[in-house]
Amino acid sequence: MEEIIGHCGLCCHECPAYLAMKNDDNKLRAETAQKWSEDYGADIKPEDINCQGCFSSEVVFSHCNVCEMRQCSMEKGLPNCAYCDIYPCDILSKFFEYVPTAKEQLDKVKNSL
Numbered sequence: 001m002e003e004i005i006g007h008c009g010l011c012c013h014e015c016p017a018y019l020a021m022k023n024d025d026n027k028l029r030a031e032t033a034q035k036w037s038e039d040y041g042a043d044i045k046p047e048d049i050n051c052q053g054c055f056s057s058e059v060v061f062s063h064c065n066v067c068e069m070r071q072c073s074m075e076k077g078l079p080n081c082a083y084c085d086i087y088p089c090d091i092l093s094k095f096f097e098y099v100p101t102a103k104e105q106l107d108k109v110k111n112s113l
Contacts (some may be wrong), residue, residue: 005052005109007073007080008095009102013045017051054080069095084107 004012012018016032019025029049037044051061054070064070068091073081081092087110088096088103096103 004053005080005105006070007078008054008067008092008099008106009081009106010054010068010099011105012051012053015051015061017049018053020051021052021059023076080106080109082106083113 002013004018005009006012008021016028020032026046029046033044033046036042036049041082048062050059051064054057054064056062069081072091073079073084076084078084081083081087081108090105092103
């Protein structure tokens with residue numbers, strides 16, 4: 001499977017919403033909806049678990065539609081935040097506190113530029 005590094009450094013190709021849509025996996029949709037509802041105190045339904053990846057303009061998971069990092073990177077026309085002149089910005093730095101693996105991914109990209 002093609003590796004897809006999202007704007008923030010998360011790996012879309014490992015995301016359950018992406019995998020559920022790609023494989024049309026209703027069991028994974030239901031499991032993910034239940035887990036994310038519990039983890040994030042949200043009301044997420046199995047039918048919400050669909051995403052074509054961070055770079056899609058058509059189908060992304062609902063939170064991705066309001067993601068500041070995604071919006072900023074897309075507005076700048078960047079493949080992801082590692083390409084930004086101000087990498088890492090304050091928004092990303094705060095995000096990295098919770099998801100250090102995203103920082104590792106973007107650091108690899110940044111170091112390869």
